[in-house]
Amino acid sequence: MSLLEGVFKAFSLILTLDPNLIRIVLLSLQVSLLAVVFATLAGVPLGAYLGLKPPERTRFVSKLLYTLMGLPPVVAGLVIYLLISRMGPLGVLGLLYTPTAMIMAQFALAVPIIAALTMIGIRSRGKEVQETARTLGADRILIAWTVVRESRFAIFGAVVTGLGRVIAEVGAVMIVGGNIEGHTRVMTTAIVLETGKGNFELALGLGLILLLISFAINSLLYYFQGGGKDIVR
Amino acid sequence: MSGKEIILEVKNLSKVYEKEVLHIDQLSIRRGRIYGIIGPSGAGKSTLLRLVNMLEPPTGGEVYFQGRPISINVNGRADAARREMTLVFQKPLLFGTSVEENVAFGLKARRFAREEIRERVDILLGKVGLREFARRHAATLSGGEAQRVALARAVAFEPALLLLDEPTANLDPSNVELIERLIMDLNRETAMTIIIVTHNIFQARRIAQEVIFMHEGRIIEAGETEKVFTSPEDPRTRAFVEGRMVY
Numbered sequence: 001m002s003l004l005e006g007v008f009k010a011f012s013l014i015l016t017l018d019p020n021l022i023r024i025v026l027l028s029l030q031v032s033l034l035a036v037v038f039a040t041l042a043g044v045p046l047g048a049y050l051g052l053k054p055p056e057r058t059r060f061v062s063k064l065l066y067t068l069m070g071l072p073p074v075v076a077g078l079v080i081y082l083l084i085s086r087m088g089p090l091g092v093l094g095l096l097y098t099p100t101a102m103i104m105a106q107f108a109l110a111v112p113i114i115a116a117l118t119m120i121g122i123r124s125r126g127k128e129v130q131e132t133a134r135t136l137g138a139d140r141i142l143i144a145w146t147v148v149r150e151s152r153f154a155i156f157g158a159v160v161t162g163l164g165r166v167i168a169e170v171g172a173v174m175i176v177g178g179n180i181e182g183h184t185r186v187m188t189t190a191i192v193l194e195t196g197k198g199n200f201e202l203a204l205g206l207g208l209i210l211l212l213i214s215f216a217i218n219s220l221l222y223y224f225q226g227g228g229k230d231i232v233r
Numbered sequence: 234m235s236g237k238e239i240i241l242e243v244k245n246l247s248k249v250y251e252k253e254v255l256h257i258d259q260l261s262i263r264r265g266r267i268y269g270i271i272g273p274s275g276a277g278k279s280t281l282l283r284l285v286n287m288l289e290p291p292t293g294g295e296v297y298f299q300g301r302p303i304s305i306n307v308n309g310r311a312d313a314a315r316r317e318m319t320l321v322f323q324k325p326l327l328f329g330t331s332v333e334e335n336v337a338f339g340l341k342a343r344r345f346a347r348e349e350i351r352e353r354v355d356i357l358l359g360k361v362g363l364r365e366f367a368r369r370h371a372a373t374l375s376g377g378e379a380q381r382v383a384l385a386r387a388v389a390f391e392p393a394l395l396l397l398d399e400p401t402a403n404l405d406p407s408n409v410e411l412i413e414r415l416i417m418d419l420n421r422e423t424a425m426t427i428i429i430v431t432h433n434i435f436q437a438r439r440i441a442q443e444v445i446f447m448h449e450g451r452i453i454e455a456g457e458t459e460k461v462f463t464s465p466e467d468p469r470t471r472a473f474v475e476g477r478m479v480y
Binding site: 135137 | 286288312319321326338339342386387390
């Protein structure tokens with residue numbers, strides 16, 4: 001099958017809303033979006049806290065976060081696997097080869113990214129915002145909220161970067177999800193499998209959708225990096 | 234009420250970074266007056282304001298605000314004091330929202346009623362000549378407009394003490410005049426105590442009732458503005474008010 005033929009067939013799968021393809025795409029989105037939601041809930045407060053501390057006091061944690069930003073997905077998958085496998089400390093929960101396990105693995109990948117990028121964003125003007133809010137009589141909660149609100153574009157950018165990272169990864173979900181058809185098969189693991197089977201049209205179709213999602217994510221990122229366009233003139 | 238009552242007192246206040254940048258044995262600020270702090274760059278003027286506003290802790294000494302020591306936040310005392318004073322920076326930061334939201338910030342922090350917030354914001358924006366800008370995004374303002382909004386925001390909750398750190402540096406003459414008039418009107422109408430740091434000796438002479446000359450982290454001379462300008466006691470003060478270099 002030529003590449004052109006493969007692309008054509010892939011488009012026809014997308015346009016006819018092939019149920020198998022749609023199921024895989026929806027599960028991918030569900031897993032990655034939930035992982036990023038939880039990673040945002042953990043990573044943004046952590047990043048905000050670190051961003052408001054003097055850099056010299058958070059040197060070690062910052063280095064750790066930067067290191068974890070580049071955590072290989074297979075390593076994250078392996079660690080989660082060891083935690084939730086039958087012999088692991090969370091083995092009794094029976095999470096291995098479930099979407100929950102995949103969410104956990106992607107959460108582990110996204111948290112350092114979201115926390116570190118939030119920290120960097122807040123550090124860039126957080127002190128100034130913090131001091132201004134303080135001079136105006138804000139209490140600690142209002143100061144923290146104001147700093148986060150003023151850094152919202154950087155934070156959204158961090159979240160979108162986290163989403164971009166997890167939706168495209170394959171190693172972690174493969175290890176903890178097992179790529180079980182109709183249960184834990186997501187776009188990236190399906191592409192690997194279908195390519196191995198020579199079923200290029202489905203692999204290409206999924207690849208195209210992944211590219212489109214990636215384009216949408218990067219468009220969002222581009223928007224947030226530009227400080228958004230919500231300025232009312 | 235004004236004139237004699239001490240609103241702010243500083244005793245043995247010092248700040249050390251790598252070296253000592255500020256050391257003030259004693260300073261008293263009387264309620265209801267405008268003070269100008271003048272001096273060359275690096276004299277410790279801005280550091281003094283930051284310590285008074287508790288943006289950073291002093292290395293030693295004490296600041297008394299309305300009779301109470303505030304340098305250490307015992308039982309939230311510094312927090313309570315901070316709510317009765319405010320500081321406007323040379324380059325004010327306006328929040329990424331509308332002009333009216335910016336002016337309302339301190340009022341909301343103090344949980345003023347919505348109607349009162351709306352009323353005060355409207356009056357203040359009128360005073361700074363920006364009523365028609367109320368709904369504009371703060372990021373669209375010029376430097377002078379931003380400084381006027383920052384001033385309106387600072388005085389909206391009627392602080393007992395207003396600290397101004399070079400509020401007109403880098404502004405055009407019309408904005409300088411407008412801000413100076415606002416400062417003097419505020420003092421006259423509300424008896425608000427105002428301390429303004431300025432490198433501009435002419436400005437200090439125009440608006441301050443008393444001036445404090447600082448040099449190398451210390452107060453060299455303080456007193457009624459005209460007296461300091463016309464018959465300074467210290468040769469460094471004389472040199473500075475005459476526009477000569479001070480080493």
